[in-house]
Amino acid sequence: MENEDKTLCPHCGAKMKLWKPPLESSWGINSQYVCFNDECSYYVKGWVRMKDKYNQKASYRHRLNPETNESGPLPVWSAMAHRDRIVEEREETE
Numbered sequence: 001m002e003n004e005d006k007t008l009c010p011h012c013g014a015k016m017k018l019w020k021p022p023l024e025s026s027w028g029i030n031s032q033y034v035c036f037n038d039e040c041s042y043y044v045k046g047w048v049r050m051k052d053k054y055n056q057k058a059s060y061r062h063r064l065n066p067e068t069n070e071s072g073p074l075p076v077w078s079a080m081a082h083r084d085r086i087v088e089e090r091e092e093t094e
């Protein structure tokens with residue numbers, strides 16, 4: 001077996017994107033891995049769950065802190081939420 005790739009979402013298998021948390025957030029200053037796949041089961045089910053449970057139009061995406069390996073939900077209020085903070089991956093050519 002090959003080593004498990006931590007940057008792949010455990011819910012949908014998509015490659016997660018590096019995401020920079022806002023300064024006022026509780027996630028610290030280090031970039032996090034977040035699944036921005038709109039077809040991700042975790043994210044899709046989140047909309048239903050939040051509507052059923054809290055009657056709110058919200059969901060969450062899978063998030064992983066690469067420093068601590070701690071993962072959890074990143075709350076979102078729309079499909080576009082948080083996308084402006086995605087860190088473009090740099091080419092590793094240097």
Ligand SMILES: [Zn+2]
Pocket residue numbers: 009010011012013014035036037040041042062
């Ligand atoms: Zn996913």
